[in-house]
Amino acid sequence: MARKYFGTDGVRGLVGVAPITPDFVMRLGYAAGKVLAKVRAGAARPTVLIGKDTRISGYMLEAALEAGFSAAGVDVMLAGPMPTPAIAYLTRALRLSAGVVISASHNPFQDNGIKFFSDQGTKLPDAVELEIEAALDQPMDCVPSEKLGRAKRLDDAQGRYIEFCKSSFPNELDLRGLKIVVDCAHGAAYNIAPHVFHELGAEVVAIGNKPDGFNINAGFGATAPAAMAAAVLAHGADLGIALDGDADRLIMCDANGRLYNGDELLYVMVMDRLATGPVPGAVGTLMTNMALEVAFKERNIGFARAKVGDRYVLEVMKERGWILGGEGSGHLLCLDKHTTGDGIVSALQVLSALKRSGQSLEQCAAELVLFPQTLINVRVAPGFDWTKNAAMVSEKELVERELGDSGRVLIRASGTEPLIRVMVEARNAADAESMARRIADKVETQLAA
Numbered sequence: 518m519a520r521k522y523f524g525t526d527g528v529r530g531l532v533g534v535a536p537i538t539p540d541f542v543m544r545l546g547y548a549a550g551k552v553l554a555k556v557r558a559g560a561a562r563p564t565v566l567i568g569k570d571t572r573i574s575g576y577m578l579e580a581a582l583e584a585g586f587s588a589a590g591v592d593v594m595l596a597g598p599m600p601t602p603a604i605a606y607l608t609r610a611l612r613l614s615a616g617v618v619i620s621a622s623h624n625p626f627q628d629n630g631i632k633f634f635s636d637q638g639t640k641l642p643d644a645v646e647l648e649i650e651a652a653l654d655q656p657m658d659c660v661p662s663e664k665l666g667r668a669k670r671l672d673d674a675q676g677r678y679i680e681f682c683k684s685s686f687p688n689e690l691d692l693r694g695l696k697i698v699v700d701c702a703h704g705a706a707y708n709i710a711p712h713v714f715h716e717l718g719a720e721v722v723a724i725g726n727k728p729d730g731f732n733i734n735a736g737f738g739a740t741a742p743a744a745m746a747a748a749v750l751a752h753g754a755d756l757g758i759a760l761d762g763d764a765d766r767l768i769m770c771d772a773n774g775r776l777y778n779g780d781e782l783l784y785v786m787v788m789d790r791l792a793t794g795p796v797p798g799a800v801g802t803l804m805t806n807m808a809l810e811v812a813f814k815e816r817n818i819g820f821a822r823a824k825v826g827d828r829y830v831l832e833v834m835k836e837r838g839w840i841l842g843g844e845g846s847g848h849l850l851c852l853d854k855h856t857t858g859d860g861i862v863s864a865l866q867v868l869s870a871l872k873r874s875g876q877s878l879e880q881c882a883a884e885l886v887l888f889p890q891t892l893i894n895v896r897v898a899p900g901f902d903w904t905k906n907a908a909m910v911s912e913k914e915l916v917e918r919e920l921g922d923s924g925r926v927l928i929r930a931s932g933t934e935p936l937i938r939v940m941v942e943a944r945n946a947a948d949a950e951s952m953a954r955r956i957a958d959k960v961e962t963q964l965a966a
Contacts, residue, residue: 522653523646525826525932527632529621532574537629539581545631546585546617548652550666552645553615553633554591564592566608566671568599569619570705570763573730574629578619582631587666588659596674598728600705600764601632602859603678609638609856610677620705620763623740624933626731638856640828675709682713685854686865690872692719696754700745702738703728704762710861714758717865722752725759734761739768739847739860746774756878760860765827766847767860769867771878779847780806782867784885785878786851787818787841789870800833800842802826803927806887807942826932827858888924889946891953893939894931895960903928903937903960912959916941916952924949928956 522528522536528545530537536545554563567582569575575598583593594613596604601618608616616634624630633641633649641649659665697719701707703726711723724744725737737744738761745757749770757770769777777785783799790796798819801809805822813820823833827848834842834852843849849863870881903909909928917926924943931938937960941953 520643520646521650523650525828526622527618527630529624529628529630529933531627532629537574537578539577542578542581542631543585543588544653544657545649546582547589547657548585548649548655549615549617549633550586550589550591551652552649553635554586554589562590562592562666563614564594565615565617566594566596566604566611566613567617567619568596568601568604568674568705570621571598571703571707571728571730571733572619572621572626572629574626575619578629578631582617582619583668585657587668588657589666590660590664591666593666593668594671595668596671598705598707599674599678600709600760600859600861602765602855602857602862603674603705603709605634605638605857606678606681606855607671607674608634608636610681612636618763622763622933623734623738623761623766625735626733630933634857640831640857642832679709679712679716682709682859682861682865683717685851685862686717687869690869692717692868692872694718695756695868696720696722696752698722698724698745698748698752698754698757700725700737700742700748700757700759701764702734702740702760702762703732704734704738704760704764706760706764706861710758710760710764713861713865722748722754724748738762739766742768742770742776746770746776750774758864761847764860765858767849767863768847769864769878773879775879777878777882778845779843779849780809780845780887781882781885782847782863783841783843783849784809784812785870785881786849786863786866787813788881789866789873790841791816791818792873796841798837798839800830800837800839802830802844803929804845804892804940806845806890807925808885808887812885825929831857888942888944889949890940890942891946891949893953893957895937895939895957897935897937897960897964899935901930901935901937901964903930906963908963909956909959912956916956919952920948926952926956
């Protein structure tokens with residue numbers, strides 16, 4: 518059954534345009550309250566935790582969600598600006614009924630969204646999201662006044678989460694002697710990430726840490742890592758860490774400003790674990806570079822591909838009993854450290870690998886040479902289905918025949934934006950570029966027709 522509102526990471530869109538409107542978000546809070554907020558044994562009443570990133574629209578949507586939950590008889594705790602994985606952690610640590618994050622992650626400030634976590638700090642399975650959507654189709658009601666939910670602020674949320682992040686780093690290690698640029702994307706981690714790395718001993722140069730409601734992800738962060746790389750070179754830092762707007766995504770760079778994506782960082786983490794014991798396998802996605810799969814196979818490490826989206830990576834990890842996985846975009850999961858992807862915690866796992874090995878990031882990742890990969894995003898009309906377009910299917914098959922065993926083609930619709938993502942991977946960079954452009958041009962030609 519297709520989902521009407523939920524994409525690969527909650528409900529997301531342009532603020533003021535359905536579904537990201539105050540009235541819909543209030544109804545969403547009410548519907549989610551009815552579905553998610555089950556009273557725990559011995560608990561007086563259900564309670565949900567609401568966090569947000571630094572977008573100006575967060576104030577409005579927070580108030581709308583609070584009203585919806587209250588009408589459903591659900592108490593609310595407000596955490597204010599907090600990373601998405603912080604809400605996952607705090608929901609579980611405080612034994613709450615559910616967690617809610619108001620964020621559009623790496624999107625520009627004009628967008629916003631709502632995503633949910635279960636009482637165990639995990640993203641909701643499709644079945645539960647479908648149940649919420651079904652509840653949205655019912656009229657919104659209101660419990661009697663004596664049963665309305667109350668709201669209060671969680672004043673120590675930042676301190677709790679900072680200590681949690683630090684606890685994921687080995688006690689016997691520290692970051693003394695390292696100078697690190699930390700780019701917070703003017704987002705939810707602006708007042709958290711610099712403290713984590715500083716308190717572990719690093720000299721921290723913080724950038725992208727002055728949010729104004731409008732500058733989230735604008736020229737800073739994991740989706741614009743050039744700012745981090747430039748700051749590393751300017752300050753003579755050892756490496757850089759760039760988070761996205763809600764701090765669940767990570768990109769890093771070395772002392773030379775060379776960027777490392779999620780595939781490379783996953784490789785570093787897996788190799789670090791392999792040095793101390795067996796690693797049965799790791800999970801990537803359909804977008805994961807073939808070089809990672811080849812490298813793992815050479816070391817007898819299992820590898821599986823999930824659908825794009827960290828929620829699907831998590832599902833495959835749980836199915837196989839593996840604890841490491843991630844996406845090239847920088848969503849990385851270490852299930853022995855956290856229940857969900859966490860940019861800060863993942864960065865600490867990479868840093869612990871560097872400390873244990875005594876090597877630089879460049880040295881730790883040197884043996885992994887990525888295959889050239891070209892990704893082109895083509896904006897399309899909502900609902901456009903390329904699989905039903907004969908000309909596009911034919912072009913994809915033609916390119917696949919030309920590549921043979923030396924590459925692959927992936928075309929998929931974005932789960933968060935009206936885009937078709939065309940990816941071609943080949944041993945030759947020029948082939949990857951030209952073939953991806955051919956397919957993208959075909960998409961645009963079909964749209965024009």
